Amino acid sequence: MPVTDAYFPFLIDRQMYKIFDGEELEHWRKAAEQHGFSLLGRAKDRYQLVLGCHKCGNATLKRSSVVLGYNPECGNCIRERREAAATKVGATLLGPDPEGDRHYGTYQFACGHVDRRQHTRVEAAAAGGHNLSCDTCTNEQHATEAAEHGWTLIGPSARNDQSYRKYEHECGHSQDVAVANMRYGDVNCAGCSETWSSKPSKIYLLSFTLPNLPAIKLGYSNNPTMRLRQVQLDRGETQGTLDQEIELKTGHDAICLEKAMHRHIKAHWPKLIVTREDFRDHLTTTSEIYHACGRAFIIALINAVDNGWDPNQTDNWQQFTSFRDQDA
Ligand SMILES: [Zn+2]
Ligand SMILES: [Zn+2]
Ligand SMILES: [Zn+2]
Structure with missing residues (x-):
């Protein structure tokens, strides 16, 4: 009972298989029917049966022992479910x-x-309604977050904890830091004893010329001029400028306010957000790029923060601009 040179005239698990010329036993047929399949023939070698799935109508290959003893699943149904x-x-x-x-x-x-x-x-x-996160993008994002605070992402941490990574400080010292802490600059360097979050910091506005659109970046850094240089892949092309900066007492204040400003913009004017595809080839940042038409609005928000507006407390930033007008 050999494998023939002839192929089944239909796809089996999306592949072509050669017909195996042999007897089709009645107890295989019965077992197949019980599990929701029709026995269509034998293929490949003496162990394999070709089954027609009653659910999706496609053919699948199963070992006869699986058909008899287990709960055979249709390869096409599995594939459809996964897709x-x-x-x-x-x-x-x-x-x-x-x-x-x-x-x-x-x-x-x-x-x-x-x-x-x-x-x-x-x-x-x-x-569970979750997204599937991409390791490459997640790593890029962690590296960008670290760069905002003068750290370089090295790789996985030595400890057995998924929430930590190994980073190197600009002083040359490297240590493990929790990703969430690095995001907020909440990290003390054991090498040079710098506590970033307690140093003064700034919220800034940068402008760029992307090939198809003028764009702006709202961010924080203790050195916006350096950040401006860092963020551009080709300064001749994007011609970035530092347009505004305000002082905050600590890096921790700066990041809390800046994150809340981004949430505010997303909630009130989501169309300002430039999609990453439009800047990924030009800027080394993962988000926080806006269309330049939002410039006046974002400058007003920055001024409101400078006047004491905390977007974590209230959405009403206008009262902090009028406060200034009356005051002046
Ligand atoms: Zn199926
Ligand atoms: Zn990705
Ligand atoms: Zn250090």
Whole structure:
């Protein structure tokens, strides 16, 4: 009972398989029917059965022992389920795992990056309404956040804790810091004893000429002039300028206010946000870039903060501009 040279005239698990010329046993047929399949034939070798799935109508290959003894699942139904889960989290299932682990697949994320992921984790993310985060983008974001405070992301931390990374300070000392603390500059360097959050800082407004649109960046730094240089990949092209800066007593104040300003802009004028695709090739930042038409609005917000407005306390920033007008 050999494998023939003839192929099945339909795809089996999206592949072509050669017909195996052999008897089709009645107890296989019965077991297949019980599990929701029709026995269509035998393929590849003497162990494999070709089943027609009653649910999706496609053919799938299963070992006869699996059909008899276990709960056979249709490979096409599994694939469809995984593809649907991927779509739900903004990704695309491209194919099997390049490392050959059947629990993993190759996925493309919304950002365009491609990576392997465990299928069950993608399905869990879809079921829980979570997004699938891209390691490349997450790393870029962590590196950018660290750069705002004079640190360089080195890589994973030595300790067995996913929330930590290893960073190097501009003084040359490296240490583990929690990602969330680094984001808020809440880190003390054990090498040079600098406590960033207690140093004075600034909120700034920068302007750039991106190829297709003028854009602005609202941010904080203790050195906006240096930040302006850092953030541009090609200064000749983007021609950035520092347009405004206000002083804050501590870096901690600066970041809390700045984050709240971004939330305020997102809530009240979300169309100002420039999508990352439009600046990723020109600026080394991951977000916080706005269309230049929002300049007057953002300058007014910065002035309100300078007059004591705390967007964490109230949305009413206008009262802090009129306060200044009356005062002047
Ligand atoms: Zn199926
Ligand atoms: Zn990415
Ligand atoms: Zn240091």
